[in-house]
Amino acid sequence: MDLKNLESLNFFGPELILTGTILLLIVLDLFVQNKRNLAVLAIVGCVASLLSTFDLYSAQQGWLFYRMVVLDNFSLFFKVVALLAAICTIWMSLGSHEIRRVYQGEYYTLLLTSALGVFFMASASNLLIAYLSLELVSLTSYVLTGFLPRNRRSSEAALKYLIYGGVASGTMIYGMSWIFGMTGSLEYAAIQQALAQGEMNNVALFMAFMFIFAGFGYKIVFVPFHMWSPDVYQGAPTPFSAFLSVASNAAGLAILIRFFFPGISRVTPGGEWALVSGVEWPQVLLYASMITMTVGNLCALNQRNLKRMLAYSGIAHAGYMLMGLAILTNDGLSAILFYIVVYLIMNVGAFLVVAMVANFTGSEDIDGYRGLAWRGAVVPAVCFTIFLFSLTGLPPFAGFIGKFLLFAAVLKEGGEFIVLALVAVANSVVSLYYYAKVVKVMFLDAPEPGDKEFVIACSHFTLLIPLAVLTVALGIYFSPLVLYTTQSLRFFVK
Amino acid sequence: MDQPIQTDFIRWIVFLPLIGAIINGLLGAKIQKRLGKGAIGIIACTPVIIGFGLSVMALVRLTALPPEQRFLIDNLYTWIHLGSLKADMAFLVDPLSAVMILVVTGIGGLIHIYATGYMHDDNAFWRFFAYLNLFTAAMLALVLGDNLLLMFVGWEGVGLCSYALIGFWYHDHANARAGNKAFIVNRVGDFGFVLGVFLLFWSLDSQGHGTLTFREMARWASTLEGQTIWGLSVVTVATLFLFVGAAGKSAQIPLYVWLPDAMAGPTPVSALIHAATMVTAGVYMTARLNVFFSMAPFTLQLIAVIGLLTALVAATIALTQTDIKKVLAYSTVSQLGYMFIGVGVGGYAAAVFHLVTHAFFKACLFLGAGSVIHAMHHEQDMRKMGGLKQYMPLTFITFLISVLAIAGVPGTAGFFSKDEILWLAFSNHHPVIWGLAVLGAGMTAFYMFRQLFMVFFGESRADHHTREHLHESPRVMTLPLVILAIGALLVGWIGLPAVFGGSLFARWLEPVIAHGEHHGSHALELGLMAVSILVAASGALLSYLMYYRGAFSPDRFANLAGGFFYRLFDNKWYLDEIYQVVFVNGTLLLARFWSAFDHYIVDAIVNGAATLTRFVSWVNGLFDRYIIDGMVNALADIIFWTGNKFRRVQTGNINSYLYGILIAVVFAIIVKLRYWS
Amino acid sequence: MIFSPNELSSYLIIGAILFALGLFCVLTRRNAISVLMGVELILNSANVNYVAFSHFGSGNLDGQIYAMFVIMLAAAEAAVGLAIVLAIFQLFHTIDVEAAETLRE
């Protein structure tokens, strides 16, 4: 399927609905007094888009808009992820005191725009779309990060994010220009063909890919492209940090996988990926993965700010996910997809609790969690515990299954990747320390006389409980999700 | 091999005291409060007395059988059965164990009865009898056990009970420590015992006869011939291990140190432990496994030498003791040495015979001493006694008989049994051993008479108050004394020397213990007998002179001052001068030396070993805490440190963040150019 | 001639130099606006590449169009970036990136 513009619109439902919602939000913002209604509208739009996305599963796979984007299960998967993340974020924002003080109409508009950007990142099959969509997500992210008015941290985080993102994407397009120069095309399929045929300068190719890696890498937050993330997560409004940690990360992985795997590699008869020759991806990814998880975990150890800690933990998790990439197998990729879903659930949950506590105490400092369980917040404390242990990768929580599948994929490859698995194992143990530290503070420490009883927003509860239940349920019975992620690994390849 | 005869009543010999112990142990406090101490006494004594009756019954049953079939088995159930290891919960009565159970229940029963009087003022009366019964049960299990493992149950059981009994007055730390010492030293012995058992079992098993049952083991013993381990004969190694066990239980050098300390317990306990039961376990065990010991000449040699050393050393120490019980304690050690000399020269029957006779006179001595102590309000120092014979005539007479017996006065039990051992030593070509053993016998006579004289004769040295209340002990205490004294007189006649027609006792044991060959003529035997009598008599005489006649003042030996000899001359003891220099001084010096050796070296080694172990454990504890755990913590610290270093990169400065991108890219490219091209 | 208007490499080298200068700028400048200028240099360097490749290589207009999109997004980014800079200036009264370090370890 290779469609032109108008024909493509038939398969463009999710995007169109989302765009429509965005425009509607802009307009309605002028009239609606109760801004909560806008949030509801945004959620409705997302749900509609979600339904429309599921509708597309029955459609034939193929190119849309003159081969600009691709319609396949893989892109649909990320659309679902983006929409779920958006829904959770909006829901979380509803009860957040931070968001109550900002321009909510614009806030939801930009959030949905960001989600839309994720759509395109996942489905881009052209370097131009890749760049544009990345910038769409980035720009909205910069703005949303700096969204808290007259807030130093927020503005500063936005500035750092912007500069970092600008340089990273600048580097990326410089690299893309070289690819363009070597292959004469911007289209993945054509690039792949050219690479397969032509005699390339391996060094130039490697350099170009490294430049591109910088652009994608900063989205995925892996070391050393991670530095912005702790500052940004800390400064940004908490619900948006959640979105950033999940959707932006997932989008980065999506665009990376799309570009390197179905984009410019070939599938061998055995079903494995034969990457561009002369580029040592396994090694690069292997080391990137090991360094990323180690640095992330080590830095998280002594954090007192929960959002910062979660940022570092996010880096570590990016490292875990990179394991799945490094081995260049479908098992690895499917494990990544599984992990993304699980990570979405548990990380949003974790940020939700952080938001709840921040609502109450006004800070994300770990001291605010002292004796949480004994201050009338047993349920959030228990849920947070579930999320944190799930992030650690302990059974019977979903995070364990995620790691389990990743380890399984890595060990299936065996050989030098065993080292990777061992490093990951050591990291899991290290990570337990800082996750458990939070649990310790919540349960093991007694509240001090000055600590107040806890009051919880209802809207938070309605999100918290399902997430916690899902975290446990997926840890015990994960067959459907495995099935789904395996099927989502169907790429459209010419 | 004949099928064993299942005899159901044997189990009750063991179980009755056990039941008594359980009743008194669990309910004793209440019974004592509701029904008084008499009830406790009855509960405790009855099982042992019934046990004695049952033992006699067993004996009668045995005598009815032809010698080769003289064994009764009471097999309760299979205890452990794993692979080739099969140990039944079964009790065996054969001639050897029949003798032993008679001794244990008989003498034990008497001690029980005695104790009801002796312990009457103690509030923990019930607890004492619970322990006592348990002790008896354990000893009986040891003796009756059909296999080594079951024997070991009793073996450890007596260790435990001795621990409890020695430390019975636990309010004093010294007593508790003495109990600990006994138990731990015994454990060292057990360690050897267990290893010996293992070695025997597996060596037999390698020939397809893995068993721990005594009769089976004896049957297949010959298969061990030629087997080696660590370059030595298996039998030798195994018997050496076993002897370590026996040495621990029977207080042989170097493991005897616990025994003198064990006097911390109430006197009936000392009687029970040192006369009838626990300390004899080692001798019993070697007799039980005599087949194996006989196959290991080296072990036998060693046993004989150690037995001799023990006998002599203990005897010399006993010379100077002033504590009435300490003298008896060292004498026990010394007598046990004699028994091991018997074992070492192949005279297992003789050793067991001495065990039996010793049980009588030593029990009598201890109980007599107990009677004295009881009368003296728990005063144990002999220097504060004297002249007791008019106050407590019955005690005196029984004590006297026992002293005669232990000194080896002809006709008494001790004479026959000790002479048997000496004769065997000589006739089996160990003249040196014989000679030294005879010397020891002389010392025995000396110190026993010394005790007799110091306690019962002369002027009373007790304070006025004590003297006022001196009285003969109640009948429950004197009756056992009388019975035991009679035994001490008469029991020797069952084991007459060959010259007088041969030992009934040895013949009785023949199904279990192969009769040793006797070399040498009757004339020689008589001659040797005369020598030993003479030596003993000299010892007694010396003692008489010193302590009865007061010819020598014991004080002088205590402070060997410069004018020592002149004083002797002044007192006109011309003949004794030589004795003085050669024997007494020499012996005293020796005794002091050994005493000091015992105190500063042996005891120090034992205590030092404990201290050393504690020190090692302390160091080990530190090692665990600081090194092993420290490494774990250090690892954690390193991780933290690294984490903090990494975090330091996060300066908050965007320029430095951007370096990350550039450095990563440049580094990757350089690596690519350098290594991957 | 190596460095001439008809040689692709001459454009690429100019691009590379601009890229390097841009990088140097973002690495060393403390002033947020200067850093943003450095970013613009980087974007321009990429654009030079695209247009050059478009001219010498692909034979179609893909590269030029890419460059135009880059220019558009650069404008968008500049707008957002400068808005943030102004917001920060109002809060901190400086735009020295070093001074803006409430977020750090």
Add this chain to the structure above:
Amino acid sequence: MEHNVLTYMIFIPLAGAVVVLLLPSQSYHLIRWVSAAVTVPPLLMASWLYANFDTTTVGFQFVQKAAWIPAYNIQYFVGVDGVSISMVLLTALLSFLCIFASFGIDKAVKGYFALFLLLDAGMMGVFCALDFFLFYIFWEVMLLPMYFLIGIWGGPRREYAAIKFFLYTLFGSVLMLLAILALYFNTNPHTFDMTVMMAQAKNYSTQSLPFWPFNELRWGFQHVVWMAMFIGFAIKIPAFPFHTWLPDAHVEAPTAISVILAGVLLKMGTYGILRINYPMLPVATADMAYWLLGALGAWNIIYGALCAMAQTDLKKLVAYSSVSHMGYVMLGMASFTTQGINGAVLQMFNHGTITAMLFLLVGVIYDRAHHRNIEGFGGLAAVMPVYTGITALAFFASMGLPGLSGFISEVLVLLGVWQKYPGLAILGATGVILTAGYLLWTVQRVYLGPTNEKYKTIPEIDGREIFTLVPLGAIVILVGVYPSVVLDLLRTSLDNLNQIIIPHLPS
């Protein structure tokens, strides 16, 4: 034959935990008694299992199997054999008793009992699971409640102890996870079914791996997997040098949790080795057993005993005695003789009951004196005779006194080991002396001597406490007198295990 018994045994405590959570949090009595009631059915079922267990067959009994995650061939698969049934019995019994021992807890009662029941479910699951994935889930499920139980209800340094325990165990279990996956991919078809893995044991390669350090060590796939598993289990045992979590965890944990920790959790290490390393990796087992089980076990015995001797904290002493006693288990396992291996498993059972008693007894005195410093007592026997009597029983059992259960297992272990490695048997036997040393010394310092004035009026052990101790004491004596009650269960399965390894032993 389909039975649901095991499933019920696992899930009744779990359901109980949920029920407890739903109870009003102020009604302490209700919560306590409901929890106690919940542990009764598993105990009855365990008894039923005991009665109906066929001691003559090798295979697994009371098996229940259901597909769970078909995509990865993960099953819900439970069953018991001789090795596990004794542990199931022990777990059921100790859980029941420990509920009563926990009645004194008055902080966050609801949470405590809910977590306790969750822990109970996890323990049952570990011993019953025959699917590796299931096994691992249960294995880890125990961690969380344990962490909280130590961390919230523990002593002064509870946080340190809890996190240390947690980190150590997690480290071991993630290694184990890797090993599990490695086995999974080397099983054809890929499955987590333990029985299939056991059947395919000979397919797991033993060729030495071609890269350092494995080529130096001559380690093949089996060896590497064995090692990973072993470290996981050794931490639980705990074998030197992975034992340092244990003294801390034991000392800080509340009494009942110490009991569970020592009574059940430690057994999981050795149980795991028997269940997994032995039948699945026989060649590696045969190669590694001498050093890593035998010699290390003997070292554990001595090291633990020496450490125990150096302690001044009564509970720490008992904790180190566990290190020592678990050494016997390792030593016995390494012998591959009938006596040795049976003795080892019997020792697991016995140590479970004896150490449970010891910890309960320490708890009794701690509740009264509020400290556990050995030197701070003295002469307690005069004040608390009943308590002292029971303590003596437990101490003597721990010492391996004949007639009590510890004796049987220790003698069997040493006897079994003697045949293969006399040297190790001698080393192990020295532990007997050392054990007597530190226990008697302790008895002397705590119970004997003049009574400490401070504790002249200390109350005697009460009925509830006696109730928790008497069944254990009875078992200690019963097993000592009639060990067949346990040995009969084990023999067939363990002999079969031996037969798997013996052909691979180096001659």
Add this chain to the structure above:
Amino acid sequence: MEISTAVFYLIALITVGSAAVVTFSRNIIYSAFSLLGTFAGVAGLYIFLGADFVAGVQLLIYVGGILVLILFAVMLTHRITDVEITNRAAGRIPALVIVGVFLALLIQTVRETPWVKVKEVAYQPTTAKIGDLFLENYLLPFELASLVLLAAMIGAVVLSRKEIKE
């Protein structure tokens, strides 16, 4: 040397030179104004490369838009009356080294790489074609870009509003 070549050299020099001033100048006003030279120079290069429309866009947007924005920002953040208009820089030496290495690598690679080449390089007017492409093949990117601009606009507006809306 042809005149066009000379012009090329000149343009190249202006581009690189003013970029260097942007980078190294101590005064931010100088930097901002030199940026004009770079942008214009790049536009000139575009003309050399036959990209007339792009050159126009470059001038319009960069010079007319972005540069003006930047100057505004500079003015707003530094009151003109301030004597010192700082443009501090730090850590130049390490940056110089690493960027130098990097530049060497780049140029080396650029020269060694066999880029794709078409035989005939002829000038054709591009405007019409580009317009066609925007409505055909590049319609989606075009729309997407518009979305980006919309988002940027909203964002810039929101961020620069001073008041907090309650």
